[in-house]
Amino acid sequence: MLVVIMSPNGLFDEASLPRRSTDDSVVVVSFVPVDDVTAIVLHRPTGLSERVVRAMSRTAVAREMLRLTPLDSGVRFLRAARRDARVRRALADADLVVAPERDGALAAWHAARALGRAGRNTVTMFGYPAARAAIDRITA
Amino acid sequence: MSDRPHLLYTAWSFPPSRAGGVYRALATVNAFAEAGWDVTVLTVPRRLLEESTGTDELLEARIHPGVDVVRIDADVPAFQNDISTWPRRRARHAEVWKLMxxxxxxxxxxxxxxxxxxxxxxxxxxxxxxxxxxxxxIGTANPHVDFIPGWFLHRRFGVAHVMDYRDAWQLDVFSGRKQITAIPAVGRWERRLMATAAEVWFVNDAIREWHVAQHPGLADRMRVVANGYDEYDAPLGVPVRDEREEGLVFGYIGTISSKVPLVPLLEGWRLARESNPDLAGSRLAVYGYLGHFGAANVEFAEALDRARMHGVTFEGPVSKAMIGETYRSLDAVVLALGTGRYVTSGKVFEYAATGMPVVSVHDPSNAATEVLRESPASVATRSLSPQDIAEAISAAARLALSQTASQRAEAQAWATQFERSRQLTPRIAALAPERSVSG
Known part of the structure; x- marks a missing residue:
């Protein structure tokens, strides 16, 4: 079973998804390196947009407003993931796609749609408990 | 049909849920069943629990065999985790979608x-x-919609009903202010529900007093039914660990919600470990889920990761039914709670029952402070500054190294006052219908 985790902040450790067999593998798609697992580290946007995001992230109101714009961190993660061929390859083979955090959900949602159109029956879950339950059902 | 009295108990969080309030719910229905009542529980489907809090089958096995559990569908978006079923606007604008x-x-x-x-x-x-x-x-919050079956049966059929608030609906127990969700309709519903309730239960007197001030005419039915500890397969009264000289093991057990002062705790731990030789080779083992609903808290995950080099290990969740085994591996426990004078938490009682030193890492004004005031094995931080936390941890380390078997036993004996059944028995007796209860 191949599990692809869409987590901009690299939220993954051994307790997140206990491995069932040696055939199981996990790939974390992230903006940051992740220990002890295969990780696809995406190029984080830099330059003016990053400076705007940092400035607007200082207050709660500005953060909420930012979420309505294309500078929303979920959108930026989606764009970076779409541009990366390694992500496309991993998703094409995935049995399960997991978004453990809010900012990974949009990329996981688009992956679910694309995989559905390609005739793949990939399960897409939000949160690790839901992912663990999905694995139980898939392997039952 | 049985002639025994029949309790209908409504609880969103019921075993095998791992949510915090589940232990009170389990203890309540078991206590009624043991007192000779037929008990039916209304709760949510298993799948919803499997995909959110996770499940604890050992806890589920603790449900009294006489309890009938009825699971009702609950189409609640926060628990819809299959992303492929989400509309695009939910994936793209989660916050706006939630509002709409x-x-x-x-x-x-x-x-x-x-x-x-x-x-x-x-x-x-x-x-x-x-x-x-x-x-x-009886309905137990939260959610407060759990009060509906009691109110509904009272209105339609005259059935007596009890509201077990545990905490509060309108009051933010952490800030002491009204919740942002306490709109006028909530006030109206609260009055409507309380007006027909036979009893309204709260976990501590501070919360009860707040509600008395809100609804002075209903004070007579408001009662404190404190939390307590439940003892399952592995006893909570654990012995002093022989290996403590080789390196103390502190433990935190519980859901690590956003209210837990985890970051100052980890900083305090680092300072204490660097400055106190008693803590050389020591470890802080953190057990539980990182956040409710399974979506990880980024800040906390990163803080725990950074703290690994200072002897902090994240051990994940542990079954409540076997929690005594976990306590057996510890020398002291860390009571890290959110700030608020209305906050007691359930784990303070369980920690006390172990008899091992408890280091309280929360605001001194918390209601939990009162619970441990007379404890022979408690150390509290003066504030949530890392320096004060470090001092408290160091003091707890000295206590953990010096505590004798008889001192441990004395602390355990002191804590028996917090056994859960002692809180529930008087209420069950008071609520029994006039016809006799057969065992």
């Missing part, structure tokens, strides 16, 4: 996410009552 979806709750019951459960609860309560007449209905 609120009307589905509000037209039924003024509680975000859960209000839409009301019609299902009413139908289920009526089905249960028609099949086996209910003598008493």
């Amino acid at each position: 979806d609120l009307w589905r709750d509000m037209i039924r019951f003024p509680e975000p996410n859960y209000g839409r459960w009301r019609p299902e609860l009413e139908r289920a309560a009526e089905r249960v009552h028609r099949a086996h007449p209910v003598d008493l209905a």
